[in-house]
Amino acid sequence: STTVLVPAESTRTVNMAALTDDAAQLAVHVQASGAPVAGHLQSSHASGGSGRGTDWLPGMAAPSEEHHMLGVPAGAAERPQLWIYTPGEDGGAVELQVFDADGQVTIDTPGVFSVEAGQVAVVDLEGLDTGTYEVVVSTEQPSLAAVRSAGDGQPVTVETDQAPQLDPITGEPVEPETSEEETDPTPDLSWAVSAAPAEPGFGAMVPQVGESELRFFGQGNVTYRLFDSSGEAAEDLTAAVDGPDASLVVP
Numbered sequence: 001s002t003t004v005l006v007p008a009e010s011t012r013t014v015n016m017a018a019l020t021d022d023a024a025q026l027a028v029h030v031q032a033s034g035a036p037v038a039g040h041l042q043s044s045h046a047s048g049g050s051g052r053g054t055d056w057l058p059g060m061a062a063p064s065e066e067h068h069m070l071g072v073p074a075g076a077a078e079r080p081q082l083w084i085y086t087p088g089e090d091g092g093a094v095e096l097q098v099f100d101a102d103g104q105v106t107i108d109t110p111g112v113f114s115v116e117a118g119q120v121a122v123v124d125l126e127g128l129d130t131g132t133y134e135v136v137v138s139t140e141q142p143s144l145a146a147v148r149s150a151g152d153g154q155p156v157t158v159e160t161d162q163a164p165q166l167d168p169i170t171g172e173p174v175e176p177e178t179s180e181e182e183t184d185p186t187p188d189l190s191w192a193v194s195a196a197p198a199e200p201g202f203g204a205m206v207p208q209v210g211e212s213e214l215r216f217f218g219q220g221n222v223t224y225r226l227f228d229s230s231g232e233a234a235e236d237l238t239a240a241v242d243g244p245d246a247s248l249v250v251p
Helices: none
Strands: 040-047 050-058 064-074 081-085 092-100 103-105 112-115 120-124 131-149 156-161 178-183 190-193 214-224 237-250
Touching: 050 190, 064 190, 064 214, 092 237, 103 237, 131 214, 131 237
Parallel strands: none
Antiparallel strands: 040 050, 064 131, 081 120, 081 131, 092 103, 092 112, 092 131, 131 190, 156 178, 214 237
């Protein structure tokens, strides 16, 4: 362990590699005194000399017996992994389920297994086709859980412009044509932590780049509204989750 002083409205960084002797799986416990702090863990992954991505793992709430990790991509050569840490003196049984928009998915990883207290257990999620899934975990003892993914392993399509050409008859420049080509999959390390229940007033930030999706898991009707940066709101939208225990994707 180590102690660091964090002045008000400032950031301090602790190198976790300096606290460990090897590349063991870690669970990190942060305790503050005097004032509350916000913390997260930056996680990087490399294979040989090639980087495999970086992601932020936010601080989790208190240990719980129910965990719902939403939007877990699968399909890369490196399988998604379920990480579980059970503090205290007693381990216990773990029940694992995986869902997509059509309901529960059959996987090759055992659906029930045991973990020991005070140790980090890492379990590969085997047998998943390329896609995005919801992972539901129930633990006999209050635990912390997260899923680490290497992405979906799909090639990336990029547009390329050909070099400018001249018309052979008029000599005038010709508008270059745009072509599409596929590149190797981009390494995409990501963490999914247990999602908090969407109580009234729950909100989420939507990135400004690419395409975004809302993912719901459970049962019942959901009403949501989109806001822009100036505070203007769209009309109320509704979505129905056909449960029990089903996932819904809203573009």
